[in-house]
Amino acid sequence: MLGVIGVDSLDGLLGDIPVEHRHPSLNLAPGLSEQELSSVFGAIAAENASSSNGYISFLGAGAYSHYIPSTVRAILQRGEFVTAYTPYQPEAAQGTLQVGFEFQTIICQLTGMEVANAGMYDGPTAFAEACLMAARVTKRNRIGVLSTTDDRLPDTLRAYSKYQGIEIVSIAPDATEIPDDLACIGIQSPNFFGQIEDVERLTDLAHANGALSIVHVNPTALGMFKAPGEFDVDIVTADGQPLGVPMAFGGPYVGLFACKKAHIRQMPGRIIGRTTDTKGRTGYALTLQTREQHIRRERATSNICTSTQLIGLMVTVYAATLGKQGMKDLANLCYQKAHYAASEINQLAGFSVSGKGTFFHEFVVTCAGDPARINAALLQRKIIGGLDISERSDNGMLVCVTETSSKADIDRLVAALSEIGVTA
Amino acid sequence: MYPDDLKYSKEHEWVRMNGNIAEVGVTVFAQESLGDVVFVDLPEVGTDIEQFAKFGEIESVKAVSDLFSPVGGKIVEVNSEATDNPESVNTEPYGIGWLIKIELSDTAQLDGLMDAATYEATLD
Numbered sequence: 001m002l003g004v005i006g007v008d009s010l011d012g013l014l015g016d017i018p019v020e021h022r023h024p025s026l027n028l029a030p031g032l033s034e035q036e037l038s039s040v041f042g043a044i045a046a047e048n049a050s051s052s053n054g055y056i057s058f059l060g061a062g063a064y065s066h067y068i069p070s071t072v073r074a075i076l077q078r079g080e081f082v083t084a085y086t087p088y089q090p091e092a093a094q095g096t097l098q099v100g101f102e103f104q105t106i107i108c109q110l111t112g113m114e115v116a117n118a119g120m121y122d123g124p125t126a127f128a129e130a131c132l133m134a135a136r137v138t139k140r141n142r143i144g145v146l147s148t149t150d151d152r153l154p155d156t157l158r159a160y161s162k163y164q165g166i167e168i169v170s171i172a173p174d175a176t177e178i179p180d181d182l183a184c185i186g187i188q189s190p191n192f193f194g195q196i197e198d199v200e201r202l203t204d205l206a207h208a209n210g211a212l213s214i215v216h217v218n219p220t221a222l223g224m225f226k227a228p229g230e231f232d233v234d235i236v237t238a239d240g241q242p243l244g245v246p247m248a249f250g251g252p253y254v255g256l257f258a259c260k261k262a263h264i265r266q267m268p269g270r271i272i273g274r275t276t277d278t279k280g281r282t283g284y285a286l287t288l289q290t291r292e293q294h295i296r297r298e299r300a301t302s303n304i305c306t307s308t309q310l311i312g313l314m315v316t317v318y319a320a321t322l323g324k325q326g327m328k329d330l331a332n333l334c335y336q337k338a339h340y341a342a343s344e345i346n347q348l349a350g351f352s353v354s355g356k357g358t359f360f361h362e363f364v365v366t367c368a369g370d371p372a373r374i375n376a377a378l379l380q381r382k383i384i385g386g387l388d389i390s391e392r393s394d395n396g397m398l399v400c401v402t403e404t405s406s407k408a409d410i411d412r413l414v415a416a417l418s419e420i421g422v423t424a
Numbered sequence: 425m426y427p428d429d430l431k432y433s434k435e436h437e438w439v440r441m442n443g444n445i446a447e448v449g450v451t452v453f454a455q456e457s458l459g460d461v462v463f464v465d466l467p468e469v470g471t472d473i474e475q476f477a478k479f480g481e482i483e484s485v486k487a488v489s490d491l492f493s494p495v496g497g498k499i500v501e502v503n504s505e506a507t508d509n510p511e512s513v514n515t516e517p518y519g520i521g522w523l524i525k526i527e528l529s530d531t532a533q534l535d536g537l538m539d540a541a542t543y544e545a546t547l548d
Contacts, residue, residue: 290483290486295488299488
């Protein structure tokens, strides 16, 4: 081959690199065997504070600890799914496409919305794209975001919209009036502080001003609370992580995105449709691709590329394993345990659970002292405390309780806080 | 293929005059190039449009194209047949597949368009 291209040695290919930089010494340690390597990384992993070495966690704020049934891993690891590419060739991707279609169907059922896409990157980017979609639909460039959202939602929107002439306007959750030139009101419910927002009232307010209503939800909560679709919401987004995806240090996750059918042509992401082939057999294919960048280029609804279909598969298997009743039972467990924890913590001297409204499985504790110090003390007792949110709420700690916490675990947290609170 | 009583723009739209009203659609060449039309996005009645400005979009399974108005004026009618049954643009582009009707602001603009023979020559 070197001869064919007229080069006399391998070094000849490197001619453009100065000789002194061609073969630098890398100072790597000698290679390890697989057994030795396993041992090295095993020791590093053992330093993690996780449930596998005796820690219990009450940390949520966007990534949630839920039990993942073994069905998820069993199907996820099948080579047919793990190695499948983005399904642009339907004749070679019916398995992937069918799973994606069922994924979309489940999202519609959970959210009460008419159409859903095959997944976005994660929750915050789904939210940002929803806001941009609202701007396109309404032809307005001012985006309202409720002040009670996770900061990462408007931050991600800001990153996406930086050069698009978009202005982000903060809206108070109890606002009775909004500017009449907003493209949307972006609501997170449950909000960052765990409280359920008045989605119905805010949606009516948005619509009265010609704006769209975007609601960013926690999909686990949909097993208990009214589906946003019932409030005439225009777009629903969420992070799919709570549905069968490990927390995994922040990703990969999958963003959920659903909207009204009337807006389907402005929806970003891939959409899978069900149809029949030339022999009349049911088949699946990507559809409405004229929204996407490989056809519309710079005028596409989004520049999203990488497919999160594999993570979507995990969500699909998880939801199918739990079923409708399972989702209800799960939501109820989280709700009951969180309310038990909140009630017990509220009785501790120096601690109080703030937030007057309804909450699902997260609540803010106003602590006896600096949450950072309390968390350090908790960690020494092998308890991972809630998120320190003292920047947004004085001495505030956002505590999350899911079905993975037993009553004994919660009692252990309460006892620890009681001890720590006295000395804080 | 290219009726003599129509005028044509280089963006493959045609105009049929009826008094001061211009009926506008896309040519046989346009619908053939696009393939099966699946969606037509048209503006609202009452919109003012300038000559050669974009007034909408036409989508087929594999492509999206902008629609450019061959004449300027006020849009007085929009064809719901084209939006409800986009395949009419393929089957009868000069008939029931028309897209919009414009009340002309300046009849001199018609001089900027081609006749059938000139237009057909540009297609080679």
